[in-house]
Amino acid sequence: MTRPPAVPATTEQVGSTSDNATEPPEVAAPAVEAPPASRRQPEPAGRSAALPDAPPAAPRPVGARSRAKHRGPVASDAQLERRLEEMRTRVRGIEFAPGLPGASEGETARADVLDQLNDYLLPRVRNADTPLLIAVAGSTGAGKSTLVNSLVGEQVTTTGVRRPTTNSPVLACNPADVHWFSEAAFLPSLPRVRQEGLAMPGKDGMLVLAASECMPEGVALLDTPDVDSAVSAHHEFAAKFLDAADLWVFVTTSRRYADARVWEFLQVARDRDTSLAVVLSRVPRRGREQLTAHFGAMLAANGLGHAARFTIPETDQIAGGRFTANTADQIRSYLADVAGDLAKRDLVSRRTFVGVLDSFRTRVPELARQVEVQAEAARTLAAAAERAYSAGLADIDEATRNGSLLRGKVLARWQDVAASGELGRSLRVRGRRKAKPEGMGSRAQALEKAIRDAVEALVVSTAERAAEDAVERWGEIPGARELAESHGLTTLPEDLPRQARAAVAEWQRRVVGLIASDGVTKRSVARFVTYDEEAFALVLIIGLLGFGTSEVAVSGGDSAAPQRLLKAVFGAESLRNIGATARQDLHDRISALFEGEQRRFADALAAARIPGDDDAAQLHQATNNLEIAR
Structure with missing residues (x-):
């Protein structure tokens, strides 16, 4: 994924989905109206796009419907694996001369292709039973960590008023799946530490493995750093983990959803046809319908009208790093549907897998073009x-x-x-x-x-x-x-x-x-x-x-x-x-x-x-x- 440059930190006080935050000032409704219902793209079969005001589903752990492991995006294919290995060898052998034309663009393209080969495609071709990885990503202060804790059912990642809070990614999975995320199998260049006891932040650049019995086998949730963090290493990590995920849950706020950085990442998901759900958080009651309609119109205009959409209202009902009310139940229900139904899980992972392969039709030639430059x-x-x-x-x-x-x-x-x-x-x-x-x-x-x-x-x-x-x-x-x-x-x-x-x-x-x-x-x-x-x-x-x-x-x-x-x-x-x-x-x-x-x-x-x-x-x-x- 293209790693855009760091965005300067903002001093704007945003609303709270994290502990101890204050209420935000009122947000004026955007002037853009939602498109008529007849022009909206229909939701595909098998994808639960809950409406903002739909009644909440009964709380249940993500993936609780079934503990059976899915078979991954593709069956093991020796020829496909050989060709992916060949491509990795070719890409890894490319070196760009620093400073000369094409160097910066080429290095970025090379790293992106190599990361997806190493961290996503090859592991899933070699191991059909790889757990479904759901990455929760998005804007600074969007409440991703609070949402992850709420989806897991216990606090596995830290929350707070400091921005950015997540200084290292946290991956929550069942103890039986921890071995899938060891250095030998998952992001081998990234150091990691196992979380013991209460959720504690790791060091910058380190993956925290949080084993939780609340997580079903075969499903993992990843709390990523902010995509628009003022710390460049944070959004670079976010991009790296999104490259390795099967499903993106992209969280942005009513104040930041129109930011350019948000749409850079969402457009990557569109271009790769990544399985995607989007969450608009901290939505105030006043102007709620206009905000959600405008956000939906922007998604449709950017070719993302098919994405499952959810809202999280502005709330202070948070304790222990989790929502105390049924705030996240719609999202939990959607992920439980995906994770608990083998057919849906395979559909999600296959769609992302095929989308990444399809993207190589343009991404690798673009890398070749920088080589030619x-x-x-x-x-x-x-x-x-x-x-x-x-x-x-x-x-x-x-x-x-x-x-x-x-x-x-x-x-x-x-x-x-x-x-x-x-x-x-x-x-x-x-x-x-x-x-x-x-x-x-x-x-x-x-x-x-x-x-x-x-x-x-x-x-x-x-x-x-x-x-x-x-x-x-x-x-x-x-x-x-x-x-x-x-x-x-x-x-x-x-x-x-x-x-x-x-x-x-x-x-x-x-x-x-x-x-x-x-x-x-x-x-x-x-x-x-x-x-x-x-x-x-x-x-x-x-x-x-x-x-x-x-x-x-x-x-x-x-x-x-x-x-x-x-x-x-x-x-x-x-x-x-x-x-x-x-x-x-x-x-x-x-x-x-x-x-x-x-x-x-x-x-x-x-x-x-x-x-x-x-x-x-x-x-x-x-x-x-x-x-x-x-």
Whole structure:
């Protein structure tokens, strides 16, 4: 059941069906009139809808007509049980990433379906003789505890003027049925305590088991916390217990029956076709007919005109936590009819059971829809990171091609080398004596380092911009920026500059290797020229970085000779092959770095355990399988 948020406590003094309460102020009759009798929905056969002014039935314990156990909503069905188990496995395996779209709605839907599988459907499929559970629920101060005590015939739950009084649910049953409500069989996650002696409240969040000889075997009454309690845990407990009940007795007051919270719960009963009786309590004599007519009209307008309806007048005839007059006799008579007649008990429990199964046709697909919402969010986030780093890699490809790196320090180093003639001296035309090249001097080495520093800085700054872009795009989806921050995605890893430097250095060595291993060079150049491979590689890198397309201005005789010599020595086709291989190698190395950076975002999504489309498909399949089993 959907657990709505807590409703603020009201300071309004309400009338009394509990001990020691004062008389309320007079209630003005609502302006809405009841629909004509011809438009009211007829009561179904077998359901006793007592009128407010009907003569009271003789007092008798609930279910006193028969102590035989009913057979439950369905006979044990192995295939249905397997399909329900399959659905529980699928639902239990779903996890939602907190904060992301669909998380809150999905967690609520998941908990509701799982609770009804664990607490209602599976126990009744496995055990056909499960006691009929009647949950008394409703508004704050409606007198539910007083009504429960009156129906049982002794005080099993506490009453009082404090609101809310019921700080823990109380379940009254025959001592022979207590084992049905142990931790192993009923709401296993909820701690419980057995009541000894006089009725005493338990602790918040604890179920009190009140064994009473006044209760017949096979029937249990549950006093639940208020559905509109200011304490959120109270109405969450109320919802949990209503999910596990066969019959709801919903109690509201003449002051609160129009509250939105009341109708949220009643509409859940309608949507699930839950067996339902409604009680309007604390009805003053003045305006009584108008109040009850208006309440009946609201029930009919909300599709609940079939529900059994009762009223409890405003009264102070209460002692020992129970009504002293015949105030609750009509309700007791109705429940005795249901609980004491096996056919009626089976009809009530079967109706609720089938209604819950029917509701899964929409509730489980709705859960699947929230799974799909999260899966779509995950795809969007992954795509945002992928686009950010793909754009960054494209920027680097362009920057290493258009000559933009051949400025500043790199340009100064190149001009220094060109003016000194170092590169020219590293190339020697072979004469009669074979001379070894001098190798690169200090100026050429400084140029090599300047190029490495420039490419490294470009990689690091682009990676930083890509991360910022990805986080900014994540910020467009609720909860995603917090996910990014929690996984440190807003800052770069400390070792990224070292990785970038190592990658660029490896690339420079790779270019030297390409120069040395080119077969065409060995065949065509070795007979005429002795050359330094590192010097040739440096010239080639300068060309790859956009020499000739940039604003680099080189002056001096030997400055252009290495560039001319590259083409003359290697040949145009060979030079293109070497250049293409070198450029692709740089792209691949930077791409590998960026893939590692992008993987941080993928790892954050994986750690969030966001459900996927496969999970949604399995939920739909489980729903179809359940329909077939029915």
